[in-house]
Amino acid sequence: xxxxxxxxxxxxxxxxxxxxxxxxxxxxxxxxxxxxxxxxxxxxxxxxxxxxxxxxxxxxxxxxxxxxxxxxxxxxxxxxxxxxxxxxxxxxxxxxxxxxxxxxxxxxxxxxxxxxxxxxxxxxxxxxxxxxxxxxxxxxxxxxxxxxxxxxxxxxxxx
Amino acid sequence: xxxxxxxxxxxxxxxxxxxxxxxxxxxxxxxxxxxxxxxxxxxxxxxxxxxxxxxxxxxxxxxxxxxxxxxxxxxxxxxxxxxxxxxxxxxxxxxxxxxxxxxxxxxxxxxxxxxxxxxxxxxxxxxxxxxxxxxxxxxxxxxxxxxxxxxxxxxxxxxxxxxxxxxxxxxxxxxxxxxxxxxxxxxxxxxxxxxxxxxxxxxxxxxxxxxxxxxxxxxxxxxxxxxxxxxxxxxxxxxxxxxxxxxxxxxxxxxxxxxxxxxxxxxxxxxxxxxxxxxxxxxxxxxxxxxxxxxxxxxxxxxxxxxxxxxxxxxxxxxxxxxxxxxxxxxxxxxxxxxxxxxxxxxxxxxxxxxxxxxxxxxxxxxxxxxxxxxxxxxxxxxxxxxxxxxxxxxxxxxxxxxxxxxxxxxxx
Numbered sequence: 001x002x003x004x005x006x007x008x009x010x011x012x013x014x015x016x017x018x019x020x021x022x023x024x025x026x027x028x029x030x031x032x033x034x035x036x037x038x039x040x041x042x043x044x045x046x047x048x049x050x051x052x053x054x055x056x057x058x059x060x061x062x063x064x065x066x067x068x069x070x071x072x073x074x075x076x077x078x079x080x081x082x083x084x085x086x087x088x089x090x091x092x093x094x095x096x097x098x099x100x101x102x103x104x105x106x107x108x109x110x111x112x113x114x115x116x117x118x119x120x121x122x123x124x125x126x127x128x129x130x131x132x133x134x135x136x137x138x139x140x141x142x143x144x145x146x147x148x149x150x151x152x153x154x155x156x157x158x159x
Numbered sequence: 160x161x162x163x164x165x166x167x168x169x170x171x172x173x174x175x176x177x178x179x180x181x182x183x184x185x186x187x188x189x190x191x192x193x194x195x196x197x198x199x200x201x202x203x204x205x206x207x208x209x210x211x212x213x214x215x216x217x218x219x220x221x222x223x224x225x226x227x228x229x230x231x232x233x234x235x236x237x238x239x240x241x242x243x244x245x246x247x248x249x250x251x252x253x254x255x256x257x258x259x260x261x262x263x264x265x266x267x268x269x270x271x272x273x274x275x276x277x278x279x280x281x282x283x284x285x286x287x288x289x290x291x292x293x294x295x296x297x298x299x300x301x302x303x304x305x306x307x308x309x310x311x312x313x314x315x316x317x318x319x320x321x322x323x324x325x326x327x328x329x330x331x332x333x334x335x336x337x338x339x340x341x342x343x344x345x346x347x348x349x350x351x352x353x354x355x356x357x358x359x360x361x362x363x364x365x366x367x368x369x370x371x372x373x374x375x376x377x378x379x380x381x382x383x384x385x386x387x388x389x390x391x392x393x394x395x396x397x398x399x400x401x402x403x404x405x406x407x408x409x410x411x412x413x414x415x416x417x418x419x420x421x422x423x424x425x426x427x428x429x430x431x432x433x434x435x436x437x438x439x440x441x442x443x444x445x446x447x448x449x450x451x452x453x454x455x456x457x458x459x460x461x462x463x464x465x466x467x468x469x470x471x472x473x474x475x476x477x478x479x480x481x482x483x484x485x486x487x488x489x490x491x492x493x494x495x496x497x498x499x500x501x502x503x504x505x506x507x508x509x510x511x512x513x514x515x516x517x518x519x520x521x522x523x524x525x526x527x528x529x530x531x532x533x534x535x536x537x538x539x540x541x542x543x544x545x546x547x548x549x550x551x552x553x554x555x556x557x558x559x560x561x562x563x564x565x566x567x568x569x570x571x572x
Contacts, residue, residue: 019504019505020291020294020505022505022506046418047418049506049508049517049534050506050534052519052534054529054530066532072418072432072434077506079506097419098421099539101542102539102542125247134253141256141260
């Protein structure tokens, strides 16, 4: 399967490996949308388990987006990964898997990654007025706590 | 149930004239993905307040039938639900951020606080994920202990679900019965590890504690004690006319919709998908045991009830096999004192009582995980609420929240 996709996309699929028995492939952000579509329709990956991200602040393309897919007919999992820089957006997968709706909202909430074409991209776990995106590595928890305590209680934070 | 006044914390709630389009999308049974989307457009200016029959009300977050702090904004036409929107996050504790600031061992107790009625399952998933990352395996005896405790916990979780779900629908007796019997499980947990709910029963590499003197006896006593009790629950509900009226054809979700929405666990199985991670991709010692995967056909609330009832019996079957065949030997693998997995990442998931519970862990080679992502079953299943209650009555919303079996600690993490 991977060889077929590689043949089709050439350098779009950067690498496809297995680590600890789990398959994953790293692809270019430009082909992600089409590739997910193909995995869903042609390769029977009909269940989108999870969409998440990892932040690497020291890299040029800071965010690694991860789609974890599962196929009921094949009983197989695959991870699709791509890297994007801060401020870049990625096409939404809501039209491919309806479950992507909340999962993408959570990624947006926690990392600030925007998904193009998402119907309702807003914060999901944190309140609407929250500042910053907590799962970024440069987001300090202590500082946030102190600000809140000073603003709301008018005292110095104990932390 | 709260009145139409918006809470002052969140966005203002206004009403819009979308009755017609909403109804159309409900009727359309095409593969159009937009029909899954919940669009109340609450931020639109109030246009049709005087001409409209629509009413927007809040259910929760302080409402006993929402099982915690779930807030559902309901758009109603009389008693009929036109659409819903879930507002979640009231119990958000930033578990994933905490993980990045703790060592692998230190984070282990935190996972119990997510799905706090099935803490043992959470711990099992986390420990196995880290073990996979370290490339070690728990010894057979530890695996059997894990299976016994996890299945007991599934039982406890389903009992709690049954009691509260029946209470929501109006039957009070099952709550007393299930809590009485769940107590026996919690007693076993307490004797095993000293805690009843947030047990922290497992460690990375195996189990911390050897089974106590008389553990097997207690478990077998429980196995003999509980089947008549399950019959007793069924006697109260299965052919009860009120129960049938309130659950049959309520909150129907089709097989295709369930898969598209990523729903897992008993909710998926009730829609006719015979899929259980314990069989599909066995972990711990599950490949050693015989058990069936119960499935439903209609995908309604009643089917989800029968699936979970049967699951309880299958859990007992697994526990009996495990107790009878439990091997002797060590309970802890050789694990380094300081856990430093090699650079890499892992996704490992287990069949928690609510569905697929997954851990995606990225290691950078240090003692602390670089990133821990929890794939919570309740969070994903809750997304199906909207499509399940559209066109139903307000009372059905309560039944559907109950049947989804969500735990807000896990939804919000």
